[in-house]
Amino acid sequence: MAEIKHRVGIKGGAAEIYPLLTTDTGLAKWWTTDTRGAGDVGSIIEFRFDGAGPDFEVVELVPDRRVHWRHHGDTPPAWIGTEVRFDLHEDDRQTVIGFSHDKWATADDFFAHCCTKWGVFLMSIKSCIETGKGHPYPDDVHIDFDE
Secondary structure (H helix, E strand, O other): OEEEEEEEEEOOOHHHHHHHHHOHHHHHOOOEOEEEOOOOOOOEEEEEEOOEOOEEEEEEEEOOOEEEEEEEOOOOHHHOOOEEEEEEEEOOOOEEEEEEEEEEOOOOHHHHHHHHHHHHHHHHHHHHHHHOOOOOEOOOOOOOOOO
């Protein structure tokens, strides 16, 4: 199974970052402006990009430390069975987000596209905290002409 991994340091506290990962308002600031359903463990978050997109079930929440989602539904098909984790590690200089999107069946071109896009969106989280403005879809960095 293939796994996407990223590590990004952010000049800000875990308590500032955690709401960006656990609330509709926070998620809409960095991933896609069309987000709904964030809540406690068991809730289903709907992320929409021009009307379509993935849903994730919230599997685990450890305040200011970890957010864990499991793909829910059948869109996109390559994401079925995958899981996303954000692990926050704070020290006196920064908070590091350890990100993973794992359990991919294949490491194909769509996997490579998603790997790059996750990097784009993690930098959007960084921008949110460090400058006050993220770059969620549709104002994100586009990496190919199909976006």
